[in-house]
Amino acid sequence: MTQLAQYLVGGLATGSLYALVALGVVLLYRSSRVLNFAHGDIATLGTFVAFTLLGRKLPFSLAITGGLAAAALVGVLFFFFVLRPAKEASLLGKIVLTLGLALVLSGAVQVVWGTDTLVFPFPLSDTRVHRIGQVVVSETSLGTIVTGIVLMTLLYVLVQGTKIGLAMRAVAQNADAAQALGIPARKIYALTWALAAALGGAAGVLLAPVVYLDPFMMLDPFLKGFAAAVMGGMDSLPGAVLGGFLLGIAESVFAGYISFKFKTTMAFAVIILVLLVRPEGLLGRVYHRRV
Amino acid sequence: MSAPEAARAMDKPLLRVSNVETAYYGRLTVLRGVSMEVLSGQVVTILGSNGAGKSTLLKTIMGYIPDQPDKGTIEVLGRRVNGWDPEDIARLGVAYIPEGRGIFPELTVHENLRLGAYPRGDGAVASDFEEMEVRFPILRERRRQFAGTLSGGEQQMLALARALMSRPKLLLLDEPSLGLAPRIVGEVFCIIREIHAAGTAMLLIEQNARQALGVADYGYVLESGRIVLEGISTRLEADPNVQELYLGMVREESVKGFRRFKVRRRWA
Numbered sequence: 001m002t003q004l005a006q007y008l009v010g011g012l013a014t015g016s017l018y019a020l021v022a023l024g025v026v027l028l029y030r031s032s033r034v035l036n037f038a039h040g041d042i043a044t045l046g047t048f049v050a051f052t053l054l055g056r057k058l059p060f061s062l063a064i065t066g067g068l069a070a071a072a073l074v075g076v077l078f079f080f081f082v083l084r085p086a087k088e089a090s091l092l093g094k095i096v097l098t099l100g101l102a103l104v105l106s107g108a109v110q111v112v113w114g115t116d117t118l119v120f121p122f123p124l125s126d127t128r129v130h131r132i133g134q135v136v137v138s139e140t141s142l143g144t145i146v147t148g149i150v151l152m153t154l155l156y157v158l159v160q161g162t163k164i165g166l167a168m169r170a171v172a173q174n175a176d177a178a179q180a181l182g183i184p185a186r187k188i189y190a191l192t193w194a195l196a197a198a199l200g201g202a203a204g205v206l207l208a209p210v211v212y213l214d215p216f217m218m219l220d221p222f223l224k225g226f227a228a229a230v231m232g233g234m235d236s237l238p239g240a241v242l243g244g245f246l247l248g249i250a251e252s253v254f255a256g257y258i259s260f261k262f263k264t265t266m267a268f269a270v271i272i273l274v275l276l277v278r279p280e281g282l283l284g285r286v287y288h289r290r291v
Numbered sequence: 292m293s294a295p296e297a298a299r300a301m302d303k304p305l306l307r308v309s310n311v312e313t314a315y316y317g318r319l320t321v322l323r324g325v326s327m328e329v330l331s332g333q334v335v336t337i338l339g340s341n342g343a344g345k346s347t348l349l350k351t352i353m354g355y356i357p358d359q360p361d362k363g364t365i366e367v368l369g370r371r372v373n374g375w376d377p378e379d380i381a382r383l384g385v386a387y388i389p390e391g392r393g394i395f396p397e398l399t400v401h402e403n404l405r406l407g408a409y410p411r412g413d414g415a416v417a418s419d420f421e422e423m424e425v426r427f428p429i430l431r432e433r434r435r436q437f438a439g440t441l442s443g444g445e446q447q448m449l450a451l452a453r454a455l456m457s458r459p460k461l462l463l464l465d466e467p468s469l470g471l472a473p474r475i476v477g478e479v480f481c482i483i484r485e486i487h488a489a490g491t492a493m494l495l496i497e498q499n500a501r502q503a504l505g506v507a508d509y510g511y512v513l514e515s516g517r518i519v520l521e522g523i524s525t526r527l528e529a530d531p532n533v534q535e536l537y538l539g540m541v542r543e544e545s546v547k548g549f550r551r552f553k554v555r556r557r558w559a
């Protein structure tokens with residue numbers, strides 16, 4: 001029992017990372033149907049920028065803000081200078097453009113920061129632990145879970161509870177109709193890119209103390225986050241969160257009880273299972289956009 | 292010159308479209324030199340068969356077709372809006388209800404209404420809500436429901452109410468009666484009359500020519516991207532070609548192509 005609780009805690013920590021990544025993917029997908037393959041690399045860049053700012057002796061909070069802002073900026077610039085001019089391109093064309101961005105960013109990170117692993121100075125420790133009953137939680141895990149949940153709550157409040165969030169949802173459903181009401185659709189898209197990129201950056205920063213920094217650190221979390229998004233229904237923000245946590249927990253429990261080596265295989269087995277039973281994803285809805 | 296015609300000559304138009312040519316993808320020409328006006332407080336209707344370019348005209352006015360119009364000028368409230376984004380044209384005080392109504396299916400009725408007032412910062416938004424819900428009781432009833440679950444007629448009411456939430460100076464309507472049962476069509480036109488009575492100018496596109504000419508002050512007939520006829524609506528109603536083509540009054544010839552050909556020639 002304690003053991004299971006222990007694995008669940010571990011699963012919640014990785015799950016909240018996956019959920020953050022998945023939220024970024026879903027935010028963009030549901031507003032413009034673009035799958036952002038550069039999501040992981042934007043996050044990596046943000047994390048490295050935060051690392052450099054920390055090296056410049058900036059306070060932790062400022063360095064992180066700087067890193068997330070850098071990620072957001074890359075997202076916004078990509079939207080305005082690549083996606084907008086290519087607005088006549090097909091969806092597939094746009095997706096290929098994000099793939100291009102991924103390669104460019106990954107190359108840039110390797111050139112600027114090198115390919116050696118770096119240690120990200122994180123204020124929380126992986127070895128200092130808290131005990132909840134018999135269950136041991138490291139400071140990092142706890143920090144990751146709490147930060148993840150705080151960010152998800154903030155996003156929820158923004159999207160569901162503010163005027164700008166309402167405009168985001170409107171643009172996602174029918175951008176033309178939103179424009180007819182005076183909603184600046186382009187700015188809303190740019191904001192969505194910024195938000196998605198910053199969420200990815202946050203996941204990168206939370207991951208950094210666990211895996212060390214290297215240019216490919218986000219590859220696995222990106223794929224998992226993407227998978228979590230698909231499992232959740234691609235269109236649904238709560239679905240992304242649910243998918244992320246389920247995937248994290250499934251992986252952790254499987255790794256603990258059965259095989260650490262095959263935890264990723266198992267994770268994808270879960271996804272396949274979900275999609276077999278519910279092709280539209282856990283919380284996905286089949287609805288047709290009106291044109 | 293009749294009184295409305297004299298008014299047209301003197302008043303400054305809310306909307307003036309001059310010699311507009313629009314092509315899709317830069318080469319598929321749909322509008323071939325359209326000129327028309329809407330004066331303040333007027334309802335103007337555009338009649339035309341399927342594919343004549345009526346929707347294209349509205350989309351061009353609202354700035355939806357990239358890099359169009361090719362030629363000509365569009366003025367809204369005296370400002371040239373060629374090349375503007377739709378949201379900026381909307382913010383001048385133009386509300387546009389597209390063909391298919393453009394409601395947000397996965398937002399609640401209430402959220403849809405709120406979005407109508409999106410650019411407004413004044414304090415009267417709340418009281419306008421009240422007013423809309425009194426005027427459209429169904430919207431109060433369905434407040435928390437997703438707009439996509441409303442019936443077609445209810446969706447049209449929502450689209451109208453949402454457009455009114457922006458307190459428009461000019462309302463562009465693309466076939467508001469499309470797909471509605473006759474009784475609901477009557478209701479929609481009732482509301483259009485009310486909006487007219489309140490002094491809001493409208494550009495109304497309709498297949499339902501009888502109803503449209505019934506509310507309109509002035510009308511244009513669009514054929515293959517050209518205005519072939521215009522006039523105050525009572526005069527259009529009396530025009531034999533309009534009667535035959537748009538009001539469904541049958542005369543002896545009934546072969547469609549033949550009829551068309553003859554009519555075209557008369558207009559030329």
Ligand SMILES: Nc1ncnc2c1ncn2[C@@H]1O[C@H](COP(=O)(O)OP(=O)(O)OP(=O)(O)O)[C@@H](O)[C@H]1O
Nearest residue numbers: 315319321339340341342343344345346347348390
């Ligand atoms: N997005 C588009 N791309 C290319 N051609 C288009 C597009 N939209 C409309 N057209 C063409 O432009 C012409 C006019 O279309 P439009 O929709 O303006 O007609 P309409 O008068 O509104 O007809 P209806 O009464 O059927 O709504 C048609 O021949 C149509 O095929």
Ligand SMILES: [Mg+2]
Nearest residue numbers: 345346347390
């Ligand atoms: Mg049309």
